[in-house]
Amino acid sequence: MNGKERILTALEIREPDRVPLYIHGINEAPIIGIGREITDGLPEPKEFREMNDAEKGKLLDTLFLIHEHFGIDGFTSFEIGHEREVDERHVADDWGVVYTRSPHGLPVATGHPVRKPDDLAGFRPPRPARAHLLLLDLARERFKGAKALFWLMRGVFVRSWRLLGMENLMVQMFDDPDFVHRVARMVTDYSLEQLDMLIDAGLDVLVVEDDIADKHAPLVSPVKYREFIKPYNMELVQRAHERGIKAVTHSDGNLWPLLDIILETGYDGLNPLEPQAGMELKKVKEYCGERLCLIGNIDCVDLLPNGTPEQVEEAVRRAIADAAAGGGYILCDSNSLHPGVDPLNCIAMFHAAVKYGAGRP
């Protein structure tokens, strides 16, 4: 099997020739740290936007190379070119959402263009742009069908709260549900149009990225989730399936109270299964492993930054033992390979996945 076949087999809850390996997200620093083990000429770690064109090209090539060298079976793409710099600390996306940069993490949405129903009346949403899918095009050309192509698309909750502000969105769920539904409709129409474009461009797996939980609990109740989130994200899942691709969802945190609704939504897989949030792999496998492919769970909060390669290997062995029987498990970290992870631990994770994931009875 090649990587794409392996991923698709696992998403169909069938057993591939080995447990597939996937990177959901990875920052510049670990690309450079891991990349230095297999290539040279990489710049010192810095943000992508601070790199010159040659450095950007080298970084992207290294990312592809990591996937090829370590046998990573799926490649994640995402939208680029939809943001413009406002000033040194702020960027705005094509919806008019303003993000504040921080040296300590991803930019955070702090400027919200649709605070009230009146704002919506004069609001013109953007149209999806084909040019923004460049990363998917480059990956498709590079891997030529050998790896599954994933796309990170924000779900209705994330897109809506970025437009309204999170607290405002939550309060509007009580004050003006119709307003919340109209925003949800608007962003979902955009997402559906972009999804068609992505499928035409060769996408294999849609990732509905809709973070909606912290380590204790979901942010919203199952009742609110069922009313305001599920129907819209379900449209994306159904469109993906109608057009012959897979759909998985990603949310950090403790999703147990929402798990039945996530199953009803029809997703093929669930990522990232944070161990610190009670998403214990064995328990989730027992609960719904026959209906949902599990993707993730190798701890990136403590283990990958602070553990030893031997501890990482043991965690991979255990995860495969807990979740891979009968198919339906894709090995991946528990959120992303962020700047704090130890590159050698990431490499240990890749090697262990191949070692323990292959030749299973």
Next chain:
Amino acid sequence: MEMLKEIAEKVEAGRQNDVKALVESCIEKGVAVSDILNQGLVAGMNSIGVKFRENEVFVPEVLVAARAMKAGLEIIKPILLREKVQSKGTVVMGTVLGDLHDIGKNIVCYMLQGAGYDVVDIGIDAPADKFISAARESGARIIGLSSLLTTTMVYMKDVMDALREAGLGDEVKVMVGGAPVTQAFADDIGAHGYAPDAASAVDVVKRLLGN
């Protein structure tokens, strides 16, 4: 008293207009404002806080309850000041430098206000000197530090050091919380309290202030 119980229920249900009407009606009837505060508004927020901790209600329910509580508080605040009803204490709350996340910190603020404390919210991305000057200006004996990121929570130690250097190390207690923060981390940096969730933050403040 039935009306106070009803205020608590309406706070819990997030019905701000009902809360306003009931509070005004209580004042007209001569009900003591300290009773409106404690048996009405605080009782309602206390109940929602317990349910929040037990995952029976979620963030949106807390937000509308807090809004209802604040609507009632706005009405009685001038009377509380006039009658010199003492607040239970003042807490300075902020998300530490480099961190731009605010919803967790905001919920703690609402819970503390709902428990009868005065809260000075200094917002997000707050440097140590901002915590110190806010504590000095308000006379707060507690500072609450929030962080969502492992990369920013280390700054909590810098705030602890700055407090000591400013000579406030003994009189101002520090409570920490946020997704990556643990009791072990709190112990490590010498914080006086760790709140694993928003409702617990109220318990920690009560303990630290001895009320």
